[in-house]
Amino acid sequence: MKHWLRKRPAGWVALTTGFIPLLFAIFLSFGSEKPAVTIDGESKQCLVCHGSHRYELTDTLTGETVTMKMHSELQIDPVEYSKATHGAFKCTDCHSIDYHIHPHPVSTKFEVNYTCMDCHGGDETYASFNFETIEEEYLKSIHATELGSEFSCWSCHNPHTYRLSDKEPGQLINRVARNNSACLHCHGDINNYAVLIEKELPDLIISHDWLPNQSLHFRKVRCIDCHAANNDSIMVAHLVLPASESVKNCVECHSTNSILMGSLYKHQAAEKRNKLGFYNGVIMNEAYVIGANRNYYLNIASVVIFIMVLIGIAIHATLRYIHRHGKHGN
Amino acid sequence: MATKKIYLYPLWLRIWHHVNAVLMLALILTGVSMQYSNPDYPLIRFDIAVSVHNISGILLTLSYFYFFLGILFTSIGRHYVMKQGFFKAFFLQAKYYLFGIFRGDPHPFPVNAERKFNPIQQITYNVIQHAITPVTFITGWALLYPETIILNVFGYSGIMLTSLLHVAAGFLISVFLVIHLYFITVGHSVTSNLKSMITGYHEIHEDEEKDSIENEEKSTSENTGKSN
Numbered sequence: 001m002k003h004w005l006r007k008r009p010a011g012w013v014a015l016t017t018g019f020i021p022l023l024f025a026i027f028l029s030f031g032s033e034k035p036a037v038t039i040d041g042e043s044k045q046c047l048v049c050h051g052s053h054r055y056e057l058t059d060t061l062t063g064e065t066v067t068m069k070m071h072s073e074l075q076i077d078p079v080e081y082s083k084a085t086h087g088a089f090k091c092t093d094c095h096s097i098d099y100h101i102h103p104h105p106v107s108t109k110f111e112v113n114y115t116c117m118d119c120h121g122g123d124e125t126y127a128s129f130n131f132e133t134i135e136e137e138y139l140k141s142i143h144a145t146e147l148g149s150e151f152s153c154w155s156c157h158n159p160h161t162y163r164l165s166d167k168e169p170g171q172l173i174n175r176v177a178r179n180n181s182a183c184l185h186c187h188g189d190i191n192n193y194a195v196l197i198e199k200e201l202p203d204l205i206i207s208h209d210w211l212p213n214q215s216l217h218f219r220k221v222r223c224i225d226c227h228a229a230n231n232d233s234i235m236v237a238h239l240v241l242p243a244s245e246s247v248k249n250c251v252e253c254h255s256t257n258s259i260l261m262g263s264l265y266k267h268q269a270a271e272k273r274n275k276l277g278f279y280n281g282v283i284m285n286e287a288y289v290i291g292a293n294r295n296y297y298l299n300i301a302s303v304v305i306f307i308m309v310l311i312g313i314a315i316h317a318t319l320r321y322i323h324r325h326g327k328h329g330n
Numbered sequence: 331m332a333t334k335k336i337y338l339y340p341l342w343l344r345i346w347h348h349v350n351a352v353l354m355l356a357l358i359l360t361g362v363s364m365q366y367s368n369p370d371y372p373l374i375r376f377d378i379a380v381s382v383h384n385i386s387g388i389l390l391t392l393s394y395f396y397f398f399l400g401i402l403f404t405s406i407g408r409h410y411v412m413k414q415g416f417f418k419a420f421f422l423q424a425k426y427y428l429f430g431i432f433r434g435d436p437h438p439f440p441v442n443a444e445r446k447f448n449p450i451q452q453i454t455y456n457v458i459q460h461a462i463t464p465v466t467f468i469t470g471w472a473l474l475y476p477e478t479i480i481l482n483v484f485g486y487s488g489i490m491l492t493s494l495l496h497v498a499a500g501f502l503i504s505v506f507l508v509i510h511l512y513f514i515t516v517g518h519s520v521t522s523n524l525k526s527m528i529t530g531y532h533e534i535h536e537d538e539e540k541d542s543i544e545n546e547e548k549s550t551s552e553n554t555g556k557s558n
Contacts, residue, residue, distance in 0.1 A: 212380040216476055250376035251369045288490040291367035291376075295494075302501050309505055313512045316427075320516075323432045 036082040046091045051078045057103060080161040116153045130234045137231055141240040150196055156182045176222050183223040220287050221264055230262045237263060254291035256280065336443050339530040343406060346397050347527060353393060356386040358504045365497060387470040394463055409446040410456055419449040441532055458506050462499050469496035
């Protein structure tokens with residue numbers, strides 16, 4: 001190698017001046033989760049069957065026992081439930097008392113599920129959530145207008161696993177994944193989609209093929225950041241738009257007035273520029289968005305340097321011209 | 331005035347140079363358009379700018395390695411080697427560009443078959459080609475595959491630091507480009523350097539050659555004096 005380089009000094013110059021090592025050291029931050037609550041004894045009874053893939057049913061007359069499969073829609077993960085926002089509730093807080101009877105009587109099939117507004121409508125405790133506005137926005141959304149009563153709060157927010165996580169610390173990428181999984185439950189699964197609407201399920205990879213760095217966008221931003229209209233009075237946008245009205249103009253995010261500051265980064269302490277001069281600096285805790293994270297001071301420095309270079313060239317060229325002109329004149 | 335022509339810029343080098351120039355321009359224009367994107371004043375539509383920037387960046391990487399192999403395995407490489415006494419020569423050349431050029435002083439390092447670049451050109455081209463350009467394409471490839479970038483570096487986003495390095499290196503190249511374009515005009519005539527890069531031949535004029543010989547003699551006699 002030494003001999004080879006001695007024979008090729010240009011290569012030596014290239015190797016010694018080039019290829020600067022770039023990045024080092026990993027410091028990952030892990031966020032905390034909502035602590036699990038203890039499930040009450042009554043609910044534990046329900047979870048004996050609903051917390052499993054299979055359950056046993058005994059005929060009280062003959063004493064015969066059969067093992068049956070639990071429908072996936074009726075299965076509840078006890079661990080997820082204990083961490084869920086509503087995990088402290090007993091099953092019968094929301095469901096009919098008739099569920100205490102086994103096998104469950106036919107009357108339970110006619111049970112009408114509560115919606116968010118049944119508990120939270122006009123509720124002063126949760127006034128900051130603005131449930132009324134959420135409902136107004138939802139009723140204007142494509143989900144409500146296209147699907148009507150087929151769709152409800154629970155279609156996206158599984159009552160048994162739903163967690164209020166947008167304000168929780170932790171990596172944004174995990175919150176994005178959790179949020180998007182609600183959309184993908186139907187939009188990424190033909191079986192769940194077909195239950196709601198008789199339409200061909202669009203292939204998300206193909207319908208988003210216009211999007212540069214597609215997988216990065218899928219991981220770093222939520223579906224609703226482009227597919228729902230922001231409303232300043234609620235924490236998370238609920239006015240889901242038709243595909244044709246969704247954000248498709250890159251610079252709506254990739255600019256100093258990035259709409260992401262009103263959606264994905266809404267809960268972070270927002271300031272126009274951070275101390276280091278970066279616009280939308282809060283985004284940079286998790287990501288870097290071209291155009292949105294330009295730096296005020298570096299912008300000024302680059303313009304000043306460029307102008308100085310141009311002035312220097314202009315002076316140099318003028319002096320050369322004067323010299324040349326004078327020489328020819330003489 | 332009598333002139334002598336020497337073939338200094340072979341075809342492979344000229345092709346590389348011009349392709350590189352087009353790619354650099356495309357990268358700077360699309361890069362600036364993305365960095366300063368504004369919904370009201372789009373320079374180039376964002377998605378088009380992204381695609382053009384990515385494709386040009388890939389081609390620039392290939393172009394760099396083509397050039398790298400070229401200087402390693404052809405005699406052109408010798409022009410990039412900075413020899414002993416470089417810094418003294420560098421200041422002599424800087425003095426010429428800052429003062430001598432206006433007084434009509436002879437060029438301290440006129441072009442000849444063995445010396446294509448003066449010391450300032452040498453160090454500038456080496457730094458641009460072997461330090462700053464690699465930084466742009468290494469960080470550019472990293473941004474093309476952001477999953478390869480370390481998430482968090484001492485509390486700062488790895489992607490942000492990589493982007494910052496990418497933009498800063500790109501900015502330095504754009505400053506270089508402006509100065510480089512101006513220096514096209516600093517030949518024997520305003521267009522002689524441009525013609526050389528098109529035809530491959532550099533014209534050595536009689537007065538330049540005289541200066542050159544004078545300089546060589548001067549430096550030879552100085553060296554002899556010192557050794558005595």
